[in-house]
Amino acid sequence: MNAPTLEWSEALQLELPQMDDTHREFVDLLAAVQAADDTDLTTHWNTLVAHTVEHFGQEDRWMRETGYASGNCHAVQHQVVLQVMREGATRAAAGDLPLLRLIAGELAQWFPQHAQSMDAGLALHLRSVGHDPATGQVARPDALPRSEITGCGSLSCS
Numbered sequence: 001m002n003a004p005t006l007e008w009s010e011a012l013q014l015e016l017p018q019m020d021d022t023h024r025e026f027v028d029l030l031a032a033v034q035a036a037d038d039t040d041l042t043t044h045w046n047t048l049v050a051h052t053v054e055h056f057g058q059e060d061r062w063m064r065e066t067g068y069a070s071g072n073c074h075a076v077q078h079q080v081v082l083q084v085m086r087e088g089a090t091r092a093a094a095g096d097l098p099l100l101r102l103i104a105g106e107l108a109q110w111f112p113q114h115a116q117s118m119d120a121g122l123a124l125h126l127r128s129v130g131h132d133p134a135t136g137q138v139a140r141p142d143a144l145p146r147s148e149i150t151g152c153g154s155l156s157c158s
Contacts, residue, residue: 004105004109005105005108006027006030006031006107006108006111007027007031008023008024008027008028011112011116012024012027012115012116015123016123016126016127018133019059019119019122019123019133022054022055022058023055023119025051025055026048026051026052026055026111027111029044030104030107030108032044032047032048033045033100033104034101034108038097041101042089042093042097042100045085045088045092045100045104046089048085049082049085049089052081052082052085053082056081056082058133059078059119059122060075060078061136062122062126063075063122065131066125066129066131066138067145067148068148068149069148069150071150072149072151073118073151074121074122077114077118088100088103125149128140128143129141129144130143
């Protein structure tokens, strides 16, 4: 049975250019992992992990800058996914390439739901407060939440 693959589509577009560009890169790097032969698999995986550290770090910073609690479920999900990805790298270095391919397939299934719920909620929030991803400045501080956001920020959770 082949692992699920992921391709960039309009359904993943969130109308926040910096987020969309980062997500498109994630999708492309994941595709490279899934297409890699055993010789190049760990190299592609390590590139994906390094990208994901930056990707999640960027989103986590945006959340901190706009009123999310430090332990919100979106940031926690980032931590858990990175932990799994790093464990995959460790296991692959010890020769367990099938596990790495399994994790890549799981990421291909996980990412669209994450992007279309948690990231879509974050993108909506960032636009609503006028957040500038380059500077961290908020154009409409009066639109910031009165209390920290502890959920994921999407419409599917509080």
